[in-house]
Amino acid sequence: MLRPGDQAPDFDTLGCQGQRVRLSDFRGKKRVVLFFFPKAFTPACTLEVRHFRDHHEKISALNAELIGVSVDKAEKNCRFAQAEGLQFTLIGDESRAISEQYGVVWPVLRIDRRATFVIDERGVVVDVFHHELQVYKHLDDVLARLSSAPSASGAT
Numbered sequence: 001m002l003r004p005g006d007q008a009p010d011f012d013t014l015g016c017q018g019q020r021v022r023l024s025d026f027r028g029k030k031r032v033v034l035f036f037f038p039k040a041f042t043p044a045c046t047l048e049v050r051h052f053r054d055h056h057e058k059i060s061a062l063n064a065e066l067i068g069v070s071v072d073k074a075e076k077n078c079r080f081a082q083a084e085g086l087q088f089t090l091i092g093d094e095s096r097a098i099s100e101q102y103g104v105v106w107p108v109l110r111i112d113r114r115a116t117f118v119i120d121e122r123g124v125v126v127d128v129f130h131h132e133l134q135v136y137k138h139l140d141d142v143l144a145r146l147s148s149a150p151s152a153s154g155a156t
Helices: 041-054 056-061 074-084 099-100 135-146
Strands: 010-016 020-022 031-036 062-069 089-092 115-117 123-130
Touching: 020 062, 031 135, 041 056, 041 062, 056 062, 056 135, 062 099, 074 089, 115 135, 123 135
Parallel strands: 031 062, 062 089
Antiparallel strands: 010 020, 031 115, 115 123
């Protein structure tokens, strides 16, 4: 799994709204909160995604882009995003290309670990949160990190 100080691997894929999503598009502009979750429509993942959804505006106000990833098919993640009324990007990483670059795929299960990366405007990982069972802790950690470290663009 990537660690703070590592360069975040770039990716180029489609989000659920059909938009192109490239990590490099945010460089020099925004921080990115990239969270990986095991499976769409499961109880714990639904709680985690709802928690991020309910605080999405606060994350945006802290000059950060929120992106969720799971190894589900894109169609399933898009149904999940629609069912939960998500206004942030979800990515279906069925090939596991993104998940493997970030080192979050469980070796035997081949699903994503519950891990969240905070990436600064330079594309550097500044924090990693990995709590498999504490689904609410990811958001709490993210908000604390974003609030304590002003972004390079001046937003706090």
